[in-house]
Amino acid sequence: MFSSKKDSNGIKMAKLATLVAHNVHISGDLEFSEGLRMDGQVTGxxxxxxxxxxxxxxxxxxxxxGNVSAYNVVINGCVTGDVTVTHFVELQSNARVLGNIYYQQLRMDIGATIEGKLTRIDSQSAHVPTLPAPPEYTIDLTTN
Structure with missing residues (x-):
């Protein structure tokens, strides 16, 4: 899954400097640098x-x-919230995402599930596109 070379079609090897162990539950927002392995739970x-x-x-x-945003993301657990990935997202066979995924590159294994929309983002600006507002309709329910 990881290689020491920079691969434009995959994940660049990163140092997983932080581990949230399986028996840890964090309530609140979490910002990390380098790499984070999540075996526990975060509400935020x-x-x-x-x-x-x-x-x-x-x-x-x-x-x-909660919402997730990072340069590269590998999911094999559960995320309830939107996922924004500026480079590469990999959804492994046990992945369950209840939310929208905004990505530049995507790999999805058999068995992964998504309940939301997949939206490819522009690689040069790497931002989530602004969707147009739905058209407005006026319905007249009066009878003559």
């Missing part, structure tokens, strides 16, 4: 430090109830 937003090539790995034991 999880984000990689902006401008850095961060890596978030959510193991099959890990769960996040």
């Amino acid at each position: 937003n999880v984000s990689g430090r902006p401008g850095e090539e961060t890596l978030l790995v959510v193991s099959d034991q890990g769960a996040i109830r």
Whole structure:
């Protein structure tokens, strides 16, 4: 899954400097640099430090109830919230995402489930696109 070379079609090897163990539950937002392996649970937003090539790995034991944003993301657990990935997202076979995924590159294994929309983001600006407002309709329910 990880290689020492920079691969434009995959994940660049990163140092997983932080581990949230399986018996840990964090309530509140979490910002990390370099790499984070999530075996525990977070109730809050999880984000990689902006401008850095961060890596978030959510193991099959890990769960996040909040929005996620990072440069690279590997999910094999559960995320309830939107996921924004500026480079590469990998959804492994036990991944369950209840939210929208905004990505530049995507790999999805058989068995992964998503209850939300997949939206590819522009690689040059790496921002979530602004969706147009739905058209407005006026319905007249009066009878003559």
